[in-house]
Amino acid sequence: MPHKDPIRRRVYLTDYQRRWRIAHPEEARSRDKVYRDTHPEAVKARNAAHSAAHRAERKVYDAGRYAAQREQREEKKAARAASRALRLEEKRVSKAARQAVQKAEKEASRAARQAASKEKTRIYHAAWYAATREERMAHQAVYRANNRDKVKATITAWRKANPEAIRIQQQRRRARERSLPATLTRAEWEAIKAAYKGRCAYCGKKPKRLTQDHVIPISKGGGTTKENIVPACHPCNVQKFTNLPANPVQLVLV
Numbered sequence: 001m002p003h004k005d006p007i008r009r010r011v012y013l014t015d016y017q018r019r020w021r022i023a024h025p026e027e028a029r030s031r032d033k034v035y036r037d038t039h040p041e042a043v044k045a046r047n048a049a050h051s052a053a054h055r056a057e058r059k060v061y062d063a064g065r066y067a068a069q070r071e072q073r074e075e076k077k078a079a080r081a082a083s084r085a086l087r088l089e090e091k092r093v094s095k096a097a098r099q100a101v102q103k104a105e106k107e108a109s110r111a112a113r114q115a116a117s118k119e120k121t122r123i124y125h126a127a128w129y130a131a132t133r134e135e136r137m138a139h140q141a142v143y144r145a146n147n148r149d150k151v152k153a154t155i156t157a158w159r160k161a162n163p164e165a166i167r168i169q170q171q172r173r174r175a176r177e178r179s180l181p182a183t184l185t186r187a188e189w190e191a192i193k194a195a196y197k198g199r200c201a202y203c204g205k206k207p208k209r210l211t212q213d214h215v216i217p218i219s220k221g222g223g224t225t226k227e228n229i230v231p232a233c234h235p236c237n238v239q240k241f242t243n244l245p246a247n248p249v250q251l252v253l254v
C-alpha cells in the first residue's frame with residue numbers, strides 16, 4: 001500500500017523489498033549479480049564509501065579480535081610449556097630411579113665379585129701355605145742354622161720391642177704345659193685392656209703396666225683364654241696369687 005508521505009513510503013518500500021528478497025532468494029541474488037555487472041563503478045564507489053565510513057570501527061574490531069586470539073595463543077603456548085615441563089620432570093624422575101636401581105645392582109654385583117675373588121685368593125693362599133709348609137720350614141731351619149747370630153739378635157730385638165706379646169706367649173705356654181686351653185691372642189688382650197679402660201679389674205687403679213690375671217688360676221684349671229683373663233695391677237695380681245679369692249670387677253669380655 002503506497003503512501004504519499006515520502007518517509008512512510010520509503011519505510012514501506014524498504015520493508016516490501018526485504019520481504020520480497022526473503023521470499024525470492026535466488027532471483028534476488030541473480031538480480032544483484034546483474035546490478036553488480038552493469039554498475040561496477042557504482043559498486044566500487046559504494047564499497048569504498050562503506051569502507052571509509054567504517055574504518056575506525058573495523059580497526060577496533062580487528063584489534064579486539066587480534067588481542068583475543070593472542071590471549072588464546074598465549075594460553076595454548078603456556079599449556080604446551082607446562083605439559084612439556086611435566087613430561088621432562090616425569091622423564092627425569094624415572095631416569096633417576098632407573099639409575100639408582102642400576103647403581104645399586106652394579107654395586108651389589110661388584111661387592112659379590114670382590115668377596116668371591118677375596119675368598120678365592122684366601123683359599124689359594126691357605127692351600128699354598130699348607131702345601132709348602134714342610135718345604136718352608138726346612139728352608140727356614142737351614143737359614144737359622146747358617147745365620148745363628150743374626151737370628152738371635154733379631155729375636156732379642158723383637159722380644160724387647162714386644163713385651164706384651166712375650167707375656168701372652170708365656171701365659172699361653174703355662175696353660176699349654178698343663179694341657180689347658182691357650183687361645184688368647186694379642187688383639188684380644190688389647191681389646192680386654194681397652195674394655196677395662198686400662199684399669200685394674202680388682203682395685204680400679206690405672207697402673208703403668210697391666211698384668212694378665214687368670215680369674216680361675218692355671219693351678220686350678222683356668223686356661224689362658226679371653227674368657228679367663230682380666231687386666232690387673234701387679235699388687236692385685238700378687239695378692240690374689242697368695243690370698244684367694246678376690247673378686248674381679250667384670251666389665252666386658254670380648
Ligand SMILES: [Zn+2]
Nearest residue numbers: 200203233236
Ligand atoms: Zn689392682
